[in-house]
Amino acid sequence: MLEDFEAPQNWFTWSGDADPRPTGGMEAVADDPHGGKQCGSFFFDTSCDNGYVSTDLARIFPPQVTALRFWVRSAGSVTLTLRLLDSTGQTHQQSLPQEPAGWHRIELDLSRPTPHHFGGANDGQFHQPFAKLQFLRERGCAPKAGTIYLDDVEVVTATTTEELTEWYWNELQVRAETGVPGSLFYPTERATMDLSVGTPPNGVKVTVRGQLLDVLDQPAGEVPPVELSPDNGYRAALTLPSAPGYYRVQLSLSDGKRSKERETRFAVIPNNRRQGADPDSPFGVNTHFNQGWPASLGEVVRRAGIAWVRDGEASLDDRALPVALDNDLCYLPCFTAWTNRLTQRFKETLAKDPNAERTWDFSEAVAWHRQYAEKYGKYVDAYDLMNEPHGPWSEALGGGWQGGEWLRTFADYGKQVTDALHQADPGAKVLWEDIDQLLWYREFAGMDAAKTIDAISPHPYNLHPSRPYPEQQPTLEQMRDFRAFVAERKLSWEVWAGEVGFSSFRRDDKTPTQFYTALTEAEQAQLLVRMMVLQLAHGVKRIFWYDFMNDGWEPNNPEHNFGLVRNDHQPKPAIVAYANLIHRLRHAAWIKPYVIGGGAYAFAYAPKGDAAKPVLIAWVMAGTATEAIPVASGAEQAVVVDLYGRTQTVPVRAHRLTVGLTPSPTYIEGLTDRDLLPHLTQSSAKADPEAGAQ
Known part of the structure; x- marks a missing residue:
């Protein structure tokens, strides 16, 4: 199975650089799929007559492919053009006229030369492995706008089960989908990852274990192991931490005889959701x-x-x-x-x-x-x-x-x-x-x-x-x-x-x-x-x-x-x-330089609606430094926050807050205007004295 659109792969859309341009693309939709819960929707509009629309799937194909087959339906008469890119860079092209009908299967014999080809070896022979599958709508074809639905795109191979199993593990493709845009969770959201692999040729179970690493490659926890099998369709949900930060997930997959390492990423960020546009944000x-x-x-x-x-x-x-x-x-x-x-x-x-x-x-x-x-x-x-x-x-x-x-x-x-x-x-x-x-x-x-x-x-x-x-x-x-x-x-x-x-x-x-x-x-x-x-x-x-x-x-x-x-x-x-x-x-009332020693850079800013509690952000250009920040307000502690939202409480001792600074900026929260305002400067070369108001 190349694509079943249940956890859709990245289809790349191209429509040229002319002005005006045709539009279109491939999306996964729950619109009467052939199988499962979703199918592919290849939509197009070439009414500008200024080029074509294509949607490409670039992936690793198995060896000795003898046939390509997929399911298709359309609401009207339409011609779908299919292209396959082989290992020499040769493109094989076929036009597939479609009539209004329900789902029906198309099967293409890839053991015979194709009459329409260009680029690469340009001999009509299929040189394997294939590198890319492309569907397109050309200009000048009626209708000029519409949708073609596709599902269950798969190939047939002539390899043995053992050979195909070896290929499967050598080229193991793992889908890790969070269902959240950019895999950027908010802290209040339940962080999970839908993990799936293609069905192994020998149908055995696959065990998955995961190790979490932070931005500095330090261990940040483990992912509870899961088992992928025919019973769950080789798909399972991983439970992820919801603490703020950036995470890499190192996955280890094994069937008991073979193993493979893969990596994916996710993050937990502040909830920056807003209603409407924000033209005042910088x-x-x-x-x-x-x-x-x-x-x-x-x-x-x-x-x-x-x-x-x-x-x-x-x-x-x-x-x-x-x-x-x-x-x-x-x-x-x-x-x-x-x-x-x-x-x-x-x-x-x-x-x-x-x-x-x-x-x-x-x-x-x-x-x-x-x-x-x-x-x-x-x-x-x-x-x-x-x-x-x-x-x-x-x-x-x-x-x-x-x-x-x-x-x-x-x-x-x-x-x-x-x-x-x-x-x-x-x-x-x-x-x-x-x-x-x-x-x-x-x-x-x-x-x-x-x-x-x-x-x-x-x-x-x-x-x-x-x-x-x-x-x-x-x-x-x-x-x-x-x-x-x-x-x-x-x-x-x-x-x-x-x-x-x-x-x-x-x-x-x-x-x-x-x-x-x-x-x-x-x-x-x-x-x-x-x-x-x-x-x-x-x-x-x-x-x-x-x-x-x-x-x-x-x-x-x-x-x-x-x-x-x-x-x-x-x-x-x-x-x-x-x-x-x-x-x-994003809506700081002001931002101004703060006097600090050791060659460090520091700026204080007033959060929106809370000018009495300014925040300090500080760093050094290179190396490290330890700074003692005077605290006049009587505050007993402050919260130090790193770039990724991870917090640490630091005590104030003898009216001084001691913090270590590195090239990675640190936010220092919990101080007051009494602590910071006396140390702002209007003469620092590190900021324009007339600037800083947001």
Whole structure:
């Protein structure tokens, strides 16, 4: 059995990058399944006539497959296209016309060559093992919209039971489903995990034992053993702890002769549930719903308490906006649709005449953006003018990373597009981007764009390994000059960090770039919290972590490992740390630096509605330090909370609270304004003295 949709696997949907795009995908639904409680619903809409919709299942296939069979039904006449990718990269394609009917089985003989094939060996022969199964709907086929139901997708093999058993254990696939978005439990929820395996070829029982590890790989308990057998359909529920924290579950499965180790993850986070959107929250994340991410990830974003999503590739057929609306998320579309079109025009014009007059007609792009705002403006909370224009624009027009010739043309474009967005959506904020520092805003103002811009949006990554920590990010020092510049010109500009993140990758000789610093997943979580606190303390109004989900599987590639969750949707420590930060700071009345010794960083903030009980958050950039915090209120103890919500009570002795600090930030709760306010500073270089109000 490849897929019975009872605990559905990850089906990847693709519909191209054209504008507009077709839509569709695969979902598990309880709609008259062939067997069990659910079946697959492959829904599609290709009415734009601009590409196809496909849904893919990439998994390990057994050896010597001779046939593929599955059950299908549809409400009308429709043609389903099936593709199989073999071990050479060759795609085998078959068209399967369907008539209105109830469930019926399709069986494909895979021992004979296929007439329709391309790529790889391109010989029509099936080269095993197979790597991917794909269903798709092509453009131009009637009907252009509808649903095809699938169930019980299985293969037939020619191997012996013993050979198949060996393959089964070598490639053992374990499904561990919590039924909770992102496997992020709230403390009041019963934490369980539905564990299942495919039926072993020899039908024997499988015993499962589990060991829990915390973020530092320290033992955190055991999972009570369970037995998988024909009696329970090789499916059983594991009981998990409900104490706050991030957990890895190391599973050991055995049939008495063979054994296999597998790992899964879950977390218990604060209940950040809210009613409605929260535009005042500073906490956001970058997503790629317009590039094909499954809409279900929106539920994980919301569950973590993240309030904003910034999504690239925004188009007139915006696929990120419905996800935002369904999950009460504020939406910041980022426009990239015109980058290549415009820069290609620049290159072609200047190739013909390098001395051509550099006055450009942007009317088509202006009309497109106006149309977008007219269509979506009532749902959109702000607009990002264009993602990182400096690369393609400077290549076409001259200049570079720090500005130059291209910037003047871009400012002209930006003014026209921003005016169009404001006209169609009055009152909306339009962000103009900067690079990893605050460098371009002065030139923008000098190009008569000052009154057009609503916010400057740097991408304050720590690109260079020589300055790996968020405390070393140049924008922190530049915020003072920025504020003075804005005040002098009586501008209302804000700073929004449109992209910023740290990657949990491993550097080796195959790492494709020298940028970024290699981090563990635990270090990524630490730097997320430190960066967020520092940026907020310096007056940044919104912060969008990049990225929500890992963009690949290569452990040595930075671009594949920026995510808060892995691309199998399992949590990384960073999303747990982010959820705890959001729980404490999303509506803090203020956040200001606290005087502390030993080279440590500390900030006090006032929780919403309880300014008399400010909270301290502290850390050191590297190494360790022990700090004695003066306590004047008479408090006898305080509660120290780590990034993941785990608490420890610490006594106050001789009016001092002694805490150990590490690069992992610590929240210190239970003190009062009498304890902390006298030690706040307005002159620390670690925060902008005019910033900090949220």
